[in-house]
Amino acid sequence: MLPSNWEPRGAGIMVRLGSRHDGGYVVSRAAVDASRLLISMGLNADWNFEADFARLSGARVLCFDGTVTSRFWARYAYDSVTRLRPWRGLRYLAYRRFFNGRRAEHRQLMIGHDGPGSVSLASVLRGESERAIFLKIDIEGSEYRILDQIAAAADQLTGVAIEFHDVDLHRERIDSFIASMTGFRVVHVHANNFGGVDGSGDPLVIELSMARADLCAEPATAAARGLALDAPNNPYAPDIPVRFAPGALAPEVVA
Numbered sequence: 001m002l003p004s005n006w007e008p009r010g011a012g013i014m015v016r017l018g019s020r021h022d023g024g025y026v027v028s029r030a031a032v033d034a035s036r037l038l039i040s041m042g043l044n045a046d047w048n049f050e051a052d053f054a055r056l057s058g059a060r061v062l063c064f065d066g067t068v069t070s071r072f073w074a075r076y077a078y079d080s081v082t083r084l085r086p087w088r089g090l091r092y093l094a095y096r097r098f099f100n101g102r103r104a105e106h107r108q109l110m111i112g113h114d115g116p117g118s119v120s121l122a123s124v125l126r127g128e129s130e131r132a133i134f135l136k137i138d139i140e141g142s143e144y145r146i147l148d149q150i151a152a153a154a155d156q157l158t159g160v161a162i163e164f165h166d167v168d169l170h171r172e173r174i175d176s177f178i179a180s181m182t183g184f185r186v187v188h189v190h191a192n193n194f195g196g197v198d199g200s201g202d203p204l205v206i207e208l209s210m211a212r213a214d215l216c217a218e219p220a221t222a223a224a225r226g227l228a229l230d231a232p233n234n235p236y237a238p239d240i241p242v243r244f245a246p247g248a249l250a251p252e253v254v255a
Helices: 029-033 048-057 070-082 086-098 121-126 147-152 171-180
Strands: 014-017 025-028 037-041 060-064 104-107 133-137 157-164 184-191 206-212
Touching: 014 029, 014 048, 025 029, 025 157, 025 184, 025 206, 029 048, 029 157, 029 206, 037 048, 037 121, 048 060, 048 133, 070 086, 121 147, 147 171, 157 184
Parallel strands: 037 060, 037 133, 060 104, 133 157
Antiparallel strands: 014 025, 157 206, 184 206
């Protein structure tokens, strides 16, 4: 079972943004509406979340992924042809239309630390005067490198959607992160069924959404929200149930 303080609390209206399966996240509508900037970490060839977010909120999009380069798109086009799916090659044109440098920008940098080819989240946030920022983080295990940076910038944020990997190895780090996000609530948790389960049947990869508590319309109850919006990341396998240890939720602290 996952710790009881990871259990979602009421957040009012929830929405699913992005893919119906892998790449989609269930988030607080109020946190989206309050945002003026989405900082997205992890892109690949799927920016449906970013497009949905921008359409719903009108926010600017700033995306980081150092792996999505001209070489990436060349491989993508080659695979499209060799797998007899040439129409997939049009995805590059859609990428160029969306990330046009006006309302949406893609920077070919990895998020983690300041150095060649990478940048710390702290540096990114220092360069932004905006104080209504939503974070989407899907960086394949590197999320643990920036948890302290997220917590340090909490007063700039409206919400966070983050995929945690190897949950069995990092429970204490996730727990400390949640506790450090003063004034925020966990509003949704979903298991990524591509990640499998540990020996106790608990998911090894979870998608966790948080929202600033003062944006949440409902009382902080233990009722999970947005479950009707869930769908398995891998549509060809059953979803993994998420169980929480019994016990009262920790008192909420609102800044």
